Amino acid sequence: MMVNLRRIRKRQLQQLMMTCFALSVVMVYWESLDYNLMSHIKSYSLRHLLPSLDYITANLTISREEARKFSNHQYLINHKWKCADRDILLLLFVKSSPENFERRQAIRSTWGDETYIERTLGVTVKVVFALGVHPQTLERNRFQRKLLWEDERYQDLIQQDFLDTFHNLTVKLLMQLGWTHAFCAHARFLMSADDDIFVHVPNLIRYLQEVIRTGVKDFWVGKVHRGSPPIRRKDSKYYVSEEMYPWLLYPDYTPGAGYVISSDVASRLYQASLNLNASLYIDDVFMGVCANAMGISPQEHVFFSGEGKAPYHPCIYNQMMTSHGHVKDFHELWRHATDPSVESVSSGLFGKLYCTLIKVRLLCKPIFINTYPCKAAFF
Structure with a gap:
């Protein structure tokens, strides 16, 4: 009975230590996330409240x-x-x-x-x-x-x-x-x-x-x-x-x-x-x-990717303007993106429906990805 009690206490102590470690990691991460999130919310809200930013130009x-x-x-x-x-x-x-x-x-x-x-x-x-x-x-x-x-x-x-x-x-x-x-x-x-x-x-x-x-x-x-x-x-x-x-x-x-x-x-x-x-x-x-x-x-323009890399798929290539973060794959991407068969993938009613579903799967994800926005799936 004493041995089992010691094992239980040891297991509880290990769980407590792991919980404390996990919480500390979350707190450190959340502090950074919270700062960035709040900074963006505050500045975005301020942007819509201010009719002009002429004071920046003046200074x-x-x-x-x-x-x-x-x-x-x-x-x-x-x-x-x-x-x-x-x-x-x-x-x-x-x-x-x-x-x-x-x-x-x-x-x-x-x-x-x-x-x-x-x-x-x-x-x-x-x-x-x-x-x-x-x-x-x-x-x-x-x-x-x-x-x-x-x-x-x-x-x-x-x-x-x-x-x-x-x-x-x-x-x-x-x-x-x-x-x-x-x-x-x-x-x-x-x-x-x-x-x-x-x-x-x-x-x-x-x-x-x-x-x-x-x-x-x-x-x-x-x-x-x-x-x-x-x-x-x-x-x-x-x-x-x-x-x-x-x-x-x-x-x-x-x-x-x-x-x-x-x-x-x-x-x-x-x-x-x-x-x-x-x-x-x-x-x-x-x-x-x-x-x-x-x-x-x-x-x-929803098909300018800014800082992000676009997904690789013919339904994306048909409307792609820019994609960021390429060094080694220029030739391969150029060959695939400009292939004449790309246009046929999204042609017709069924092709458009197919590509819409594909773009939803690629772009509308619950986690933030810095590429084309979800609304690009419906263009």
């Missing part, structure tokens, strides 16, 4: 001379005549880093192949890669020689002499806006994308041609973040101090992973950037600040 406005220090960088590699063609539908700026040669090659041979686009889709798209210099002094010369060799062969690199780091992404955005204004202002649309983005160019081209037919103005489309709060955790890559940005929420913006703007919007964003403090190094947020200054709002 970030500086003189042109002060603003020039953020964009006053020399071109190391440039192609002023890249946009010599008159009728350019899309200028596609891919943000890359000096060391990411393989990613650039994959893009050139898949969705960024200008020759394929012109021959197959009948439109002119110009693809260029935006770069700074390698941040490590000892490696810089070696990578610069490689970049010069690469550009001599492909003629598609645009490089300035700033350090190519995460904290200089806003500088890279300023380079894109400045280069577009100076050398390619007549392109009807500008797209900015990361070099780990997959762009379904045929779908995108058809969509942009429809936009032209409907005469849309102030066009800015992508996945939209509305009322997002600044991240104040110092261990986060996206940490922004209160000194840098003291307000509780950001203006609406699209993630820098991939979005499209019309030429008139590109011009107005460039003009806004000439008088704004670009020390805010979250580039997509800074673009939101510029757009807010000009009274421009982003439009949600």
Whole structure:
């Protein structure tokens, strides 16, 4: 009897210890989750209560001379005549880093192949890669020689002499806006994308041609973040101090992973950037600040994935615009996504019903997945 009592007490003690451990893990996780959840709820609610965010623009406005220090960088590699063609539908700026040669090659041979686009889709798209210099002094010369060799062969690199780091992404955005204004202002649309983005160019081209037919103005489309709060955790890559940005929420913006703007919007964003403090190094947020200054709002498109990777399925490919987080599978995804048989999968009444059910299964999950929203299943 004594032995059994000891075993029971030992088992109870073990259960108590496991329960305490589980509760401590939950408390630590919930503290972080609760902070993020409450921050988003508070900022989102505030966004709908405030009719204007002009106070942000007013506080970030500086003189042109002060603003020039953020964009006053020399071109190391440039192609002023890249946009010599008159009728350019899309200028596609891919943000890359000096060391990411393989990613650039994959893009050139898949969705960024200008020759394929012109021959197959009948439109002119110009693809260029935006770069700074390698941040490590000892490696810089070696990578610069490689970049010069690469550009001599492909003629598609645009490089300035700033350090190519995460904290200089806003500088890279300023380079894109400045280069577009100076050398390619007549392109009807500008797209900015990361070099780990997959762009379904045929779908995108058809969509942009429809936009032209409907005469849309102030066009800015992508996945939209509305009322997002600044991240104040110092261990986060996206940490922004209160000194840098003291307000509780950001203006609406699209993630820098991939979005499209019309030429008139590109011009107005460039003009806004000439008088704004670009020390805010979250580039997509800074673009939101510029757009807010000009009274421009982003439009949600459910098949721009933002930061997420889209599910692999023909019913998704038929409407896909962008998918984020691709490095090794560019060629395979391009082959499957552009296969002519994809369109037949969703054709007809039964095909549409089948694809709706498939998209519900893939997109409408009880846990949050950072890709296309559930409502995309019904488009």
